[in-house]
Amino acid sequence: MKTEKIPEATIARLSVYSRYLTKLEKEGIVKISSGHIAKGISGNPAQVRKDFAYFGEFGTRGVGYKIVELNNNIKRILGLNKVWDTIIVGSGNLGTALAQYNGFSDRNFNVVSLFDNDVEKIGSNIGDIEIKSIDDLEGYLDNNEVEIAILTVPSSNAQTLANRLIAKGIKGILNFSPTVVNAPGDVQVRNIDLTVNLEILSFNITLNNKEE
Amino acid sequence: MKTEKIPEATIARLSVYSRYLTKLEKEGIVKISSGHIAKGISGNPAQVRKDFAYFGEFGTRGVGYKIVELNNNIKRILGLNKVWDTIIVGSGNLGTALAQYNGFSDRNFNVVSLFDNDVEKIGSNIGDIEIKSIDDLEGYLDNNEVEIAILTVPSSNAQTLANRLIAKGIKGILNFSPTVVNAPGDVQVRNIDLTVNLEILSFNITLNNKEE
DNA sequence: GACTGTGAAGCCATTCACAGCT
């Protein structure tokens, strides 16, 4: 193993491997080869091995990988050996849907609060998460250790709210609004752009239809 | 312009350019240079020009691009010069949230129906979209021209439902369940994996914290 | 014999740099 730049694609795949390994763990399977991991997630065996090799030697030649041990290593690498308290800013349809999404808690992301500017919503609950006033955002972040925020507000407000989050020490933003959010280098931003993905579909379908 | 393989990243950027150009159009701006487009979407001018060059010569040397004309070209390339009727399969929190998301209709994607297997929900409306029984999926697709489906069902059902959609001629699937959906080559699948994106954030934050 | 770990090769996307046009 050499220390070198790790492709972001590798990190994304580690997350996928881990979820697959967790499934196998539950089924009681004990060990697995890179070839079978690759088959399970529709990938390439050499790539699976190379992805792991950035971080250490987790397998045994001639044998394969012990699933529990490998998965623990991946979760540690991804920073999932702790619970990440997370807030959602914007309790519109998407924000409230994400607040109730089980997939996050399964992976150690715990939504602790929702923020909105709609007085009709403030004070009510989504599941057992209270919707708080956006005016209380700074106060909340002063008193609670939160490093990750999910941003589900209209494009027009996205950068302003991102700035407020960053000013209060938020280190990662998952942005769903269809606008690019800028942040200083020590703050991670990931954009999930729903319409871009639909438009890639429409491009490819249009292309396929022409080729027929 | 030469015909060659077009990077998928180029298609994703075309979608982003188009949204930015639409914004400028509304502001009444008439022409723009690759440098200004790049600034607007936090990109690189050479890349902007190269992305366009895959499809033709849309600009004028020494001058730049006419915004309306360029945007029309991009929208045509992306297949957005028609309305795409779309169904959502799975009317859980995420499915209903997406059904009400304005960003889709703004870009010519029209959600025409929601499907679910919960008898409590079937027959009720989300906005003006009726929730239909999943048993009626095939019948609906026989009688309505739909090429794109959004899949927001639990992982355990995702592949089965994808197969049913593909059997009825669906050409593109936007999959939100955290599982890989397989499809034949003429069917496009795009996966939006919410937890993968959170885990990339947690990896990067963990890495930054260590480096401090 | 089976499977990992890894240098080298191959492939693809981005960026540079400049000729060509207005």
Add this chain to the structure above:
DNA sequence: AGCTGTGAATGGCTTCACAGTC
């Protein structure tokens, strides 16, 4: 002078192929 269009150079990721280990 300003800006596009594009071949060439660069950089990065993926795949190959095989030595090393069990």
